[in-house]
Amino acid sequence: MTAATxxxxxxLRIxxxxxxxxxxxxxxxxxxxxxxxxxTAAGLTAELIDVADASVSGLKGAIDVALLGLHGLGGEDxxxxxxxxTAGIPxxxxxxxxxxxGMHKPTFKKxxxxxxxxxxxxxxxxPDISVSATMSIVRHSIGYPVFVKPSSGGGSLAAGIAWDEAQLRPxxxxxxxxxxxxxxxxxxYIAGIPCTVGLVQVDGRLVVLPVHDVESKNEFYDYESKHDPSQREEHCPSILPDQTTQTMAHTAQAVYHLLGAHGVLRIDYMASSAGRNSLLEVNTLPGLSEHGNLATMARAGGIPYPELIQHLVRTAFTKPGYLP
Ligand SMILES: Nc1ncnc2c1ncn2[C@@H]1O[C@H](COP(=O)(O)OP(=O)(O)OP(=O)(O)O)[C@@H](O)[C@H]1O
Ligand SMILES: [Mg+2]
Known part of the structure; x- marks a missing residue:
């Protein structure tokens, strides 16, 4: 579909x-x-809808397009x-x-x-194998320390480091x-600097935004340091070497196509001191807060926040076709 359509x-009622x-x-x-x-500040017609109080089928005829500000299970999956x-709402x-x-980290990692x-x-x-058998697999195929997180989580919730077997068992x-x-x-466990790269479709073209890096004052980039700016130091554009950020940007585009993502994607990495850029996960619906990572990367890439949000709305009309 071209931008003209x-x-x-x-x-539209958004x-x-x-x-x-x-x-x-x-x-x-x-x-x-x-x-x-x-x-609304841009003069557009928009309604804020909490999906906890509304059924999608009930939105049919009430809105012309949905801008998704949902994250995690039920909204991003x-x-x-x-x-x-099913309701025919773009x-x-x-x-x-x-x-x-994108939501199920093990499938994405495969x-x-x-x-x-x-x-x-x-x-x-x-859950069908014993804790001791799992510990044995970890000992032989991964090694310590390890990072434990939900397969389908987000926001660093329920995640943490186990430095040894005694910490992993519980x-x-x-x-x-x-x-x-x-x-x-x-x-x-990858020791290094958490980085993220945003991709956004602008007028039918995929734009790679400048890399964002962050150093958390906590043990890792946890829920607290994601929500309290005093607990982190961040840079966008990243201060990491050009070769690192270029590799991340290049890989991010490959991942977008591999996943069959559309319109927007945020790809998270760990940049290790040993020179490894290890891909952690993707966010198909990254946070849309005005001072969140996506908006920060967009601004650094010359896209002001109100424009970013309008570009995202337009992505509803440029999907190449239905995939199951
Ligand atoms: N394998 C790992 N090694 C070291 N640190 C890790 C690892 N996996 C995750 N982390 C730490 O946890 C943070 C969150 O990890 P990740 O991005 O995988 O989870 P998430 O909860 O889905 O995040 P998001 O908030 O982006 O949805 C990372 O930024 C990093 O600090
Ligand atoms: Mg992440």
Whole structure:
């Protein structure tokens, strides 16, 4: 589809979907509020919709397009995308398939490993095998320290480092308990600097935004340092060597196409002191807060926040076609 077929968004009723019941609800409400303010301040017709209080089928006929400010399970994993497809409502960002793969870190890691892209070695915690057997797999195939996180999580929630077996054992036991997350992932720990690269479609063209790097004052880039600017030091454009940032930017584009992502994607890496750029994960619906990473990268790339949000709305009309 060419840019000429994108409707004038000034003629549309834009539903800004946010909230929901994901563990990432607070961040999503912030995404929704900021994006909604930017659209209305630009004179556009936009409604803020908390998906915890609204059914997608009920939005049919009430909005012309959905801007997704949802993050995590239920919002970023293909479910709402499928419901919107079924209701015939165009929506920003990736479709069902890329959303689902992007949300499930082990599946995504298999995909990039096949393409020979560096990602930390990993094992999935299988509740059907004993804790001792899992410890043995980790000892032989990964080594210590390791990083433990939900397979389908986000926002650094329920994640942490295990420096040795004594620390890992209770984490594996806790992973089997009922909670938000059905599955956990154990990864090779990469010491280094967390980096992220944003990609956004502008007038039908994929723009690679400047790399963002961050040094957390905590043990890793955890929930607290993501939400409290005094707990981190960040740079955008990144102060890492050009060769590092160029490699990340290049890999990011490859990942976008490999995943079949659409419109926007944020790709997270660890830049290790040993020169490794290891791909951690992707975010098909990155945070939309005005001072979040995506908006910061966009500004550094010459795209002011209100324009970024409008470009995202337009991505609803440039999807190449339906993929399951
Ligand atoms: N294998 C690893 N080695 C070292 N640190 C890691 C590793 N995996 C994750 N981390 C740390 O945890 C942070 C969050 O990891 P990751 O991006 O994989 O999770 P997330 O919760 O999905 O993040 P997001 O907020 O982007 O959704 C990283 O920035 C990094 O500081
Ligand atoms: Mg991340």
């Amino acid at each position: 994108v409707p004038d968004i000034a003629t 539903g800004v979907l946010c909230g929901g019941d994901s563990p990432e609800r607070p961040g999503s409400l912030a995404s929704g509020r900021h994006a909604h303010s930017a659209l 293909g479910k709402i995308q499928g419901a919107l497809d 929506y920003s960002g990736s479709g069902v398939l890329a959303s689902a793969i 995909l990039v490993t096949q393409a020979r892209i560096d990602t930390p070695r990993w094992a999935v915690v299988d 984490m594996i036991e806790a992973a089997a308990e009922p909670g938000h997350y059905a599955e956990y992932l154990i990864e090779e």
